[in-house]
Amino acid sequence: MKNGKIGVTTENIFPVIKKFLYSDHEIFLRELVSNAVDATQKLRTLASTGVFAGETGELAVRIAVDKEARTLTVTDNGIGMSAEEVDRYINQIAFSGAEEFLAKYQNQAIIGHFGLGFYSAFMVSDKVEIFTQSYDSEKPSVHWVCDGSPEYTMEELSEKRERGTTIVLHLSEECAEYAEESKVNELLGTYCRVLPVAVIFGKVKEWKDGKYVDTEKDNRINDTEPLWTRKPADITEEQYKAFYQALYPMSEEPLFSIHLNIDYPFHLTGILYFPRIHNNFEIQKNKIQLYCNQVFVTDEVQGIVPEYLTLLHGVIDSPDIPLNVSRSYLQSDSNVKKISGYITRKVAERLNELFTSMRAEYEQ
Numbered sequence: 001m002k003n004g005k006i007g008v009t010t011e012n013i014f015p016v017i018k019k020f021l022y023s024d025h026e027i028f029l030r031e032l033v034s035n036a037v038d039a040t041q042k043l044r045t046l047a048s049t050g051v052f053a054g055e056t057g058e059l060a061v062r063i064a065v066d067k068e069a070r071t072l073t074v075t076d077n078g079i080g081m082s083a084e085e086v087d088r089y090i091n092q093i094a095f096s097g098a099e100e101f102l103a104k105y106q107n108q109a110i111i112g113h114f115g116l117g118f119y120s121a122f123m124v125s126d127k128v129e130i131f132t133q134s135y136d137s138e139k140p141s142v143h144w145v146c147d148g149s150p151e152y153t154m155e156e157l158s159e160k161r162e163r164g165t166t167i168v169l170h171l172s173e174e175c176a177e178y179a180e181e182s183k184v185n186e187l188l189g190t191y192c193r194v195l196p197v198a199v200i201f202g203k204v205k206e207w208k209d210g211k212y213v214d215t216e217k218d219n220r221i222n223d224t225e226p227l228w229t230r231k232p233a234d235i236t237e238e239q240y241k242a243f244y245q246a247l248y249p250m251s252e253e254p255l256f257s258i259h260l261n262i263d264y265p266f267h268l269t270g271i272l273y274f275p276r277i278h279n280n281f282e283i284q285k286n287k288i289q290l291y292c293n294q295v296f297v298t299d300e301v302q303g304i305v306p307e308y309l310t311l312l313h314g315v316i317d318s319p320d321i322p323l324n325v326s327r328s329y330l331q332s333d334s335n336v337k338k339i340s341g342y343i344t345r346k347v348a349e350r351l352n353e354l355f356t357s358m359r360a361e362y363e364q
Contacts, residue, residue: 025175028124029063029184030191031117032074032167034295036061037197039078039165043135046079052135060198063188065179070171072178077164081132082139083156090118090130090144091152121167122148124175131157132165185221191296194226226294228271228315232259244273248287248313252276255361258350260316262342266335270316272347277311291317304336306344316343 040059046052062075081089121128130144141157169178177183185201192199202219227235227243240257254273262268272288288305290297294317304321305312320335354362 025123026187027191028120029072029074029178029187030295031120033061033063033188033192033195033199035117036074036076036078036165037195037199037295039076039080040197042079043077046135054135054137058198060200061195063184063199063201065181065184067179067181070173070176070179072169072171072184073166074169075164075166077162078135080134080164081142082134082136083142083154085134086130086132086142086144086154091154118167121169122146124171124178125169126172127170129168129170130165131161131168133161133163135163137163188221193222193296194224194291194294195222196224196294198222198224226315228259228269228317229294232261235259240271243271244313247289247315254313255364256350256354257314258346260343260346266318266320266338266342268316268318268320268339268342270314270318272312272314272316272343274347275311275313287311287313289315290321291315292321293317293319304340304343306340309344309347312347 040061043052043056043059047054047056057077059077062073064073064075065071066073125148127145127147131141132144133139133141137160141159141161142154143157144152144154146152171178181202188199188201198220199222200219201221227239240259241253244254244257245251252275254275256274258272258274260268260270260272275287287299288301288310289299290301290304301316302310304316318339321339351362
């Protein structure tokens with residue numbers, strides 16, 4: 001058993017997180033699920049490079065709630081952590097962990113940082129527990145507990161758990177709504193519906209006799225390959241229209257769509273639609289959704305999309321758009337100007353194409 005203090009600089013980290021870094025309590029779930037997805041992506045990378053020689057199995061992130069116990073649990077079967085890694089990446093919050101991993105496997109596609117995102121859990125919890133088993137089976141399983149103060153306890157377990165990490169949030173009384181299935185389902189639908197790893201919600205797994213046991217049918221909530229991640233050549237016009245209707249039910253068919261796909265000098269994918277507008281009163285802004293590696297961030301994209309193009313609808317996804325630590329606002333950066341210019345050029349090219357080859361539709 002190890003007792004200690006979290007952090008190396010301050011005992012006020014939790015008030016800082018609650019008041020300044022994360023003003024919106026609901027994003028705690030986005031952060032925890034994103035971290036879990038990151039852990040599975042890292043395991044895939046280790047497997048592809050031969051560092052991990054075992055079976056990865058079906059990688060997934062599982063979320064479960066217990067209303068009576070007032071808990072919310074997030075489980076992944078990804079890379080896991082050893083006691084040394086928990087000490088470094090959780091207890092010493094000055095480190096993010098992802099930095100060294102990215103440096104070592106810089107040619108692979110890795111997302112996310114554990115870092116401060118994990119600590120957003122304390123916005124809604126009286127106590128947080130971590131159970132984790134490293135992909136290195138020689139390492140013992142670890143149990144970490146913290147009640148929101150700078151104090152924590154950590155112990156190595158005598159019984160091995162399955163590979164991966166389980167985070168148990170003991171929700172505070174004022175945040176009991178996050179133990180409600182309907183509320184959590186709503187949040188998952190907002191932030192996690194297109195994550196690249198299967199996200200399963202429900203009381204689906206329970207730890208018994210050294211393994212996870214199914215307790216009820218799995219409920220998968222996401223599409224791991226949304227339309228904008230696919231090659232334009234593989235998508236039909238009907239699929240583009242169906243995707244638009246899924247984004248904006250009951251809307252008229254758009255006039256045209258633009259598939260964005262560029263990986264240099266920045267990464268950007270997405271699909272933008274020009275909606276049918278019959279009068280000025282129908283122009284609606286904030287209809288473009290911004291994602292970062294398939295994690296929903298915001299629908300306020302001023303600064304990325306020029307003001308006069310914010311009537312467009314659709315999705316843009318880029319890991320190169322700089323966000324503050326809570327992803328709540330954009331930070332000024334040369335990439336943002338380049339991305340804005342690219343979007344403007346693609347829209348202009350599509351309009352010019354309509355003008356020259358489909359004049360009647362263009363005038364309409």
